[in-house]
Amino acid sequence: MSIEMSINGGVFSIVLAREEKKNAITAAMYQAMADAIKQAEADPAALVILIRGGEKTFTAGNDLEDFLKRPPSSEEFSAQQFIRGLSHAAKPVVAAVAGPAVGIGTTMLLHCDLVYAADNARLSAPFTQLGLCPGFASSLLLPRLTGYQRAAEKVLLGEPFLAAEAQEMGLVNKVLPAAELMAFATAQAAKLAALPPVSVRTSKKLMRGPLMESIKAQIAEENEAFGAMLNAPEAKEAFTAFFEKRRPDFSRFS
Secondary structure, three states, X not given: OOEEEEEEOOEEEEEEOOHHHOOOEOHHHHHHHHHHHHHHHHOOOOOEEEEEOOOOOOEOOEOHHHHHHOOOOOOOOHHHHHHHHHHOOOOOEEEEEOXXXXXXXXXXXXXXXXXXXXXXXXXXXXXXXHOOOOOOOHHHHHHHHHOHHXXXXXXXXXXXXXXXXXXXXXXXXXXXXXXXXXHHHHHHHHHXXXXXXXXXXXXXXXXHHHXXXXXXXXXXXXXXXXXXXXXXHHHHHHHHHHHOOOOOOOOOOO
């Protein structure tokens, strides 16, 4: 499954643990994370959710081979379930990001409450490079967070950016040396767990509540566009080039 879960001192940890594949996420891993969030939300002993990868890799994004075998087809697709659970989580969510955070690895951070990054973190949203478009409300949340021009640069070009820039943009709360990241993020989660739970959850709801209908509508619009683009020639060229280990050629498209 490559997803590990544990609870300690009120902190429910969800760990991407497929480092031999750079934590590339499969449909089964999405389902495991979706189920883990449900479990954490239902468990009165779980007061905070902590999502992290390893010290060198957060996630390389979707496992493309698995993704193409199981393309998203409905709201019940496991990735949809995961993001729906994450975006609707009543309990605070803390993320610890080290190394690459590609695609969904960056998108999911927009749905977390606190994000801490190692100085080796490299974030990216390479959707256009794959002939696709942003998903999971990132086309709404990223411009809202960073301003349109900064978001457009990251989404339209799809180029990686470092943790320091992510902090400047407001996507990351704090950047730390890689060796200190996990301990710091865990300590911050423990601070949240020590606070009055109802106060924390109510404060989160008041801040995020007005956004939820917009998030739902944007995800639906993105899904429609994403599904159409996934079967278009541009995406087929991008994926073929990826597996053939060559640069894609989009020159024939207009």
